[in-house]
Amino acid sequence: MSEHSPLDLAEGDPFGPHNLPYGVFTTADEPERRRLGVRIGGYVLDAGAAAHALGSPYATLLAQPSLNPLLAAGRTAWRDVRRALTAWVTVPAHRADIEPLLHPLDAVTLHLPYEVADYVDFYASEHHATNVGRMFRPDGDALTPNWKHLPIGYHGRAGTVVVSGTDVVRPSGQRKAPTDAAPVFGPSVKLDIEAEVGFLVGTPSELGRPVALGDFQEHVFGLTLLNDWSARDIQAWEYVPLGPFLGKSFQTSVSAWVTPLEALDAARTAPPARDFPLLPYLDDAAAEEPGGFDVRITVEINGEAVAEPPFSTMYWTAAQQLAHMTVNGASLRTGDLYGSGTVSGPEVGQRGSLLELTWNGRDAIELAGGKRTFLEDGDEVVLTAWAPGPDGTRVGLGEVRGRIVPSA
Amino acid sequence: MSEHSPLDLAEGDPFGPHNLPYGVFTTADEPERRRLGVRIGGYVLDAGAAAHALGSPYATLLAQPSLNPLLAAGRTAWRDVRRALTAWVTVPAHRADIEPLLHPLDAVTLHLPYEVADYVDFYASEHHATNVGRMFRPDGDALTPNWKHLPIGYHGRAGTVVVSGTDVVRPSGQRKAPTDAAPVFGPSVKLDIEAEVGFLVGTPSELGRPVALGDFQEHVFGLTLLNDWSARDIQAWEYVPLGPFLGKSFQTSVSAWVTPLEALDAARTAPPARDFPLLPYLDDAAAEEPGGFDVRITVEINGEAVAEPPFSTMYWTAAQQLAHMTVNGASLRTGDLYGSGTVSGPEVGQRGSLLELTWNGRDAIELAGGKRTFLEDGDEVVLTAWAPGPDGTRVGLGEVRGRIVPSA
Incomplete structure (x- = not known):
């Protein structure tokens, strides 16, 4: 055996032979x-x-x-x-x-290690959706009536999915405060992150043929961390009635490493108890394997940890999202990527967006470099994560890094 | 010269040498x-x-x-x-x-003559948006406050864009009438069409660099007819708050022929007068060429014409849509396709969806084969269109044909 071989890893290395992304x-x-x-x-x-x-x-x-x-x-x-x-x-x-x-x-x-075919983003954290609902619909129910019956999702822009390390040009666009008479145009003043887990489809499916809940592992190859950068001011003005568009489409960053599903066998965990009985195509009560993954994310801004969103708390699982996405007969292509939606846990320090961490800018967070409500030019955001591996090991997910640069 | 040459076209052939799709x-x-x-x-x-x-x-x-x-x-x-x-x-x-x-x-x-990169669908007909608003938000303003300030759009599923002639498998999904206690699952009972014009991007653009209104012709190669099949019952239950998803993603049909922009020089026409001053990136008042296209669509069901939507009445132009889609720095790729949104004119017979033609199923239309509110299995829908060409000619757009087959 050679000395100091790169293959002699330190005890507990999260990128050991049990991982291999x-x-x-x-x-x-x-x-x-x-x-x-x-x-x-x-x-x-x-x-x-x-x-x-x-x-x-x-x-x-x-x-x-x-x-x-x-x-x-x-x-x-x-x-x-x-x-x-x-x-x-x-x-x-x-x-x-x-x-x-x-x-x-x-x-x-x-x-970027794959060509993205279609990109879909879900909205699967009950805590995140509840926080957003409280902020934007203070007089109504926090969750919309459909929320616990189906995993809400929408298509995003596949062409602007970029690899970790790519700078984020601050997007410009229209925004309008409720008190303004007309919209104004300029660089977003509410640039935010969304800490998510992404799922990468390998095996395609046929048009007109839904993919069953139990076939998740036949189609999904692996996982990636994902930061769905969001301009909250652009989004708020544009999104009724057809959903988010320019507030999201400027950039989505993913890990340079794709972790195979098999590496996460030990991280499988049961999703939260369901409040409503689910329609059969989504009902995972009798699933062979629990549908959740115990992935523990850390969000850092300029080197300082600001949140630790727990993926295990997501209401909807990736298998349910895949079954839902195809139940209408929509086909899958190799390279389809879908995001879980912002991962937020029940605690304040577990929220995966600045929108929630600062309650839409009301409560600034204190960083060593100064207070923050939303992101400033020059800020660098890094998502890291790990999940339990076999025999007490940790499986590291590839980081997602991005630095904000001024509007062009 | 040979006799009966295929190149000796009948007088007024809409696919003459002035077209060449x-x-x-x-x-x-x-x-x-x-x-x-x-x-x-x-x-x-x-x-x-x-x-x-x-x-x-x-x-x-x-x-x-x-x-x-x-x-x-x-x-x-x-x-x-x-x-x-x-x-x-x-x-x-x-x-x-x-x-x-x-x-x-x-x-x-x-x-399908191109690989679709990203697919975006707009909502650019004032008549269509007003009709939909009246039906679904009877107590509010028909148009949302943003509607005349920006061309509303959202991303659709690129992987289910298919060529004319492809059958449409009736999608299944969740639906819930306001009076139902819980959603039910089954084949859509409100399967509809959306008659649209699609624009195909050729020249890509750089991430972080908006495309100016005046650069439309540098990027857009040509036009296609487009039928954005829609399941109204699935859509109604799912679309708040993040927009249409499964109600649209099962299939979008396009012409087999792409008509080059150049063939439509004579079809250029001014869009309707604007009710609000537009922000500079959308302001086409001083544009060199009028942004509209005088494309005249006919919708046929089982061989019978049911509507003649006039594309010239669209409030937002394709150039404005391109400028808006990229103003946040989102890049274009070769093969990006964007739909105009349902084309509906001011008259009842100019509406580009059964939703509007039947007022959400209230007023059935009479066809030779029987009454229709929404589409039945076996129905065949054909969109055709032409636009004025040079010297009194007509430029034909390739038809879009699709037949409904039962749920799998």
């Missing part, structure tokens, strides 16, 4: 050649080169500039490739072949 | 080989083969299985290719080369 990277000497990589500790393994070196039958699937071919290959291939990768990074006999194919993370550039 | 076709003997075609009369010209035969510099751009490379090539290329095509089908010296490359329309299969 996928990404796409380039190196400085070949900036045009995108390659599939797998993260192990602080390194990325060139997956195509490894498959070639070890004579793997998956060499073609892994020697690709994007994750999409693997996504499209289906669940059996996902499982077999993961099994092979696990062997490559854990079996001592492979070390000599694998070690030269490991690149330190700080020596590579990470790219 | 683009499509993608296959022939029975080579069902896997998709080819770019240009419609002339009742024929489709194999554009790649023609370019090759005539030694055109555009042979590579036209010998493609999809319109996307031409879309991405930009306005100068669009103009030059169109000029070349016009010469090929009009200059007698080319006849001998061109005629063998013409396939009768009924001998080919037409396909």
